[in-house]
Amino acid sequence: MLEPEDMKSVGFGACSVSEECQTEATxxxxxxxxRTEVFHMHKDHHIFEDGDIQRHMYLQDLYTYSAEDAxxxxxxxxxxxxxxxxxxxxxxxxxxxxxxxxHRHVCCSCRRSLPSARLLDIHIQEWHDPLFTILAQRQDMxxxxxxxxxxxxxxxxxxxxxxxRIHKYPxxxxxDRGKKEKGAQELKRQQPKDDMAMDVVQDVCDSEGxxxxxxxxxxxxxxxxxxxxxxxxxxDKGDGLPSSASTEDPSTDAQHRTALKPQYSYRVPSTVCFxxxxxRGFRGRRGRRK
Amino acid sequence: MSxxxxxxxxxxxxxxxxxSIHLLVGLLTGSDARCRLLALQxxxxxxxxxxxxxxxxxxxxxxxxxxxxxxxxxxxTELCLYTLGNLCPDGDAVxxxxxxxxxxxxxxxxxxxxxxNLAVVxxxxxxxxxxxxxxxxxxxxxxxxxASRLPSLLLSVLTPEPEFGPAPAIECAWCLHYLxxxxxxxxxxxxxxxxxxCSSLLGTLGGAVTAGKRDEGLELLLCPLLRCVGNLLxxxxxxxxxxxxxxxxxxxxxxxxIHTYLHTRPSLAxxxxxxxxxATAHCSQICSALLSLNLVPALINLLLFSEGINVMILRTxxxxxxxxxxxxxQLVEHGLLAALCTTLKMADQEMVTLSLEVLFLLVxxxxxxxxxxxxxxxxxxxxxxxxxxxxxxxxxxxYLLHQHFVSYDQ
Numbered sequence: 001m002l003e004p005e006d007m008k009s010v011g012f013g014a015c016s017v018s019e020e021c022q023t024e025a026t027x028x029x030x031x032x033x034x035r036t037e038v039f040h041m042h043k044d045h046h047i048f049e050d051g052d053i054q055r056h057m058y059l060q061d062l063y064t065y066s067a068e069d070a071x072x073x074x075x076x077x078x079x080x081x082x083x084x085x086x087x088x089x090x091x092x093x094x095x096x097x098x099x100x101x102x103h104r105h106v107c108c109s110c111r112r113s114l115p116s117a118r119l120l121d122i123h124i125q126e127w128h129d130p131l132f133t134i135l136a137q138r139q140d141m142x143x144x145x146x147x148x149x150x151x152x153x154x155x156x157x158x159x160x161x162x163x164x165r166i167h168k169y170p171x172x173x174x175x176d177r178g179k180k181e182k183g184a185q186e187l188k189r190q191q192p193k194d195d196m197a198m199d200v201v202q203d204v205c206d207s208e209g210x211x212x213x214x215x216x217x218x219x220x221x222x223x224x225x226x227x228x229x230x231x232x233x234x235x236d237k238g239d240g241l242p243s244s245a246s247t248e249d250p251s252t253d254a255q256h257r258t259a260l261k262p263q264y265s266y267r268v269p270s271t272v273c274f275x276x277x278x279x280r281g282f283r284g285r286r287g288r289r290k
Numbered sequence: 291m292s293x294x295x296x297x298x299x300x301x302x303x304x305x306x307x308x309x310s311i312h313l314l315v316g317l318l319t320g321s322d323a324r325c326r327l328l329a330l331q332x333x334x335x336x337x338x339x340x341x342x343x344x345x346x347x348x349x350x351x352x353x354x355x356x357x358x359x360x361x362x363x364x365x366x367t368e369l370c371l372y373t374l375g376n377l378c379p380d381g382d383a384v385x386x387x388x389x390x391x392x393x394x395x396x397x398x399x400x401x402x403x404x405x406x407n408l409a410v411v412x413x414x415x416x417x418x419x420x421x422x423x424x425x426x427x428x429x430x431x432x433x434x435x436x437a438s439r440l441p442s443l444l445l446s447v448l449t450p451e452p453e454f455g456p457a458p459a460i461e462c463a464w465c466l467h468y469l470x471x472x473x474x475x476x477x478x479x480x481x482x483x484x485x486x487x488c489s490s491l492l493g494t495l496g497g498a499v500t501a502g503k504r505d506e507g508l509e510l511l512l513c514p515l516l517r518c519v520g521n522l523l524x525x526x527x528x529x530x531x532x533x534x535x536x537x538x539x540x541x542x543x544x545x546x547x548i549h550t551y552l553h554t555r556p557s558l559a560x561x562x563x564x565x566x567x568x569a570t571a572h573c574s575q576i577c578s579a580l581l582s583l584n585l586v587p588a589l590i591n592l593l594l595f596s597e598g599i600n601v602m603i604l605r606t607x608x609x610x611x612x613x614x615x616x617x618x619x620q621l622v623e624h625g626l627l628a629a630l631c632t633t634l635k636m637a638d639q640e641m642v643t644l645s646l647e648v649l650f651l652l653v654x655x656x657x658x659x660x661x662x663x664x665x666x667x668x669x670x671x672x673x674x675x676x677x678x679x680x681x682x683x684x685x686x687x688x689y690l691l692h693q694h695f696v697s698y699d700q
Binding site: 028030031032033034036037038039040041042043045047048049050051054055058059075076077078079080081082083084088092095099103 | 416423464467468471472474506509510513517520521523524555556557558560561564567568570571572594595596598600605608609612632633635636637638641642644646647648650651674675677678679682683685686688689692693
């Protein structure tokens with residue numbers, strides 16, 4: 001679980017830091033504990049498995065040595081480390097695209113991802129700045145979203161009409177939703193396969209439980225009871241994330257990952273039998289003498 | 291008949307015949323030399339059976355087989371040895387009997403008297419390797435073996451110029467691997483020069499490795515040698531380490547093995563990376579050698595690869611960074627920071643956490659390196675990791691941002 005202190009130290013990309021997000025100079029204990037270590041490997045250790053198989057096959061005269069026998073060693077998988085985001089990628093390009101698309105310009109308070117710095121600024125101003133609401137009562141504060149237009153409006157509705165009429169925006173433009181509108185608002189139209197990210201970011205916000213401390217608006221406001229679209233998306237992906245604002249236990253995720261600790265025998269021939277009664281007891285029979 | 295006995299079903303039929311084994315043993319010990327050999331061939335085929343019930347029928351012959359080990363006929367001795375070796379995995383009862391019948395002294399005598407006969411040496415070492423893999427080897431067999439002449443005999447075979455192929459050396463090396471990997475305390479072997487001999491041979495084989503010779507025998511020899519060295523390094527006193535492993539050629543060979551076999555035999559590359567970690571863990575001279583021999587840049591390139599190799603290599607580089615500030619500077623000059631910017635994005639948690647540790651080693655006390663990391667765009671990565679579900683990763687990223695990068699603008 002993230003401590004409130006951790007939440008306060010947020011600084012995503014071009015995130016504008018609101019009052020609540022000011023970094024406190026917390027005194028942190030040094031968590032680093034690297035020590036140089038030698039490792040003694042027992043003969044049954046899994047690191048030796050592949051080599052043992054090769055030895056076994058040699059003894060069995062099954063060893064067919066092939067110079068062209070090249071296994072393609074893969075580049076290590078990249079993963080998005082944003083908590084709750086399960087995106088994985090095989091190239092740097094994919095990773096960068098994912099991150100830049102979904103995790104930049106993120107609002108510290110409500111964790112929504114906006115497509116640009118400008119929209120992020122506008123979002124923070126309109127959603128999380130108490131001063132804005134006050135000022136908006138007396139002057140036109142709602143900026144037109146189109147850069148260069150410069151016009152301001154007294155309500156978000158007026159702005160929306162302006163966008164549709166003058167700038168030919170669609171009536172359901174995703175980045176102009178009001179606070180209490182429902183839906184997975186910030187999802188981009190063209191989703192890469194990792195479009196879970198946005199819903200998940202929302203979920204994380206809920207699950208961390210500390211959001212209430214941070215947000216001017218309680219997170220539950222943003223999830224209407226009829227949020228079928230969001231939960232639907234979650235269910236479709238079906239990777240076990242909670243569909244409600246219950247605490248997601250980060251430790252189970254970690255446990256799951258440790259359970260998938262990489263096994264080293266990447267090429268165990270199905271014909272190899274590991275004998276009786278021992279961890280890897282090769283019945284290492286000598287083959288026929290030539 | 292021995293040819294017929296290659297077929298397992300024939301074997302089963304045979305042993306069911308009354309007195310069949312008795313007959314064979316009789317022939318084995320008879321006065322006709324040719325009959326003896328043929329009987330032995332039959333027994334050998336039986337010993338080779340996948341059915342334990344079949345192979346165990348050879349057991350009554352074991353005392354004779356052992357006796358014949360000190361005989362003079364090469365072919366005969368070889369077959370005795372292989373037959374005995376094939377019996378070893380068949381259970382504790384077999385092991386007990388063979389031990390009681392003096393298999394270890396018999397093997398030692400055989401290897402010594404026949405040490406110029408490489409086929410016999412190969413066979414004896416094979417049999418020993420089988421014995422060393424049995425369930426109770428660590429308690430019942432290894433102490434006796436270590437007390438005998440066998441370790442020095444095995445080591446004497448590990449010479450760099452095998453005229454008759456690597457096969458005897460391969461078997462001896464595997465014996466040594468089972469000896470060094472079954473227990474953690476290998477001081478006896480160390481005193482006997484095992485580390486020196488194995489790493490010396492590895493160093494010599496480096497030439498063949500870099501020449502890119504695709505050679506079956508080479509890989510089969512490299513594997514146990516690496517393992518011996520890896521495990522022996524664990525109990526070698528730090529001050530003797532550098533002199534025992536022989537410095538430059540050993541390091542060059544290790545790195546050559548990693549690069550040469552990365553794609554074709556990744557397990558070998560992985561084991562070599564493990565040895566590299568053990569060599570650099572406590573020994574400054576070896577760390578310095580890694581830098582001065584210009585082996586580091588190529589290692590940094592390997593950090594991208596998976597299957598366990600990159601973790602060990604990153605540990606190795608961490609060992610080097612850990613030594614002193616000068617090493618850190620050199621590592622950065624060779625491009626370690628850029629590599630970390632990629633490894634910090636990896637799915638493998640161990641890799642990411644280790645990358646953070648390495649980053650800390652590099653920037654701690656060096657604002658120059660910290661600035662370089664910022665310049666390369668590394669801050670954004672740390673910020674992302676602050677929100678990872680893994681506490682270990684979060685804590686480290688957070689600490690770095692607050693203590694070492696706090697003065698830098700995003």
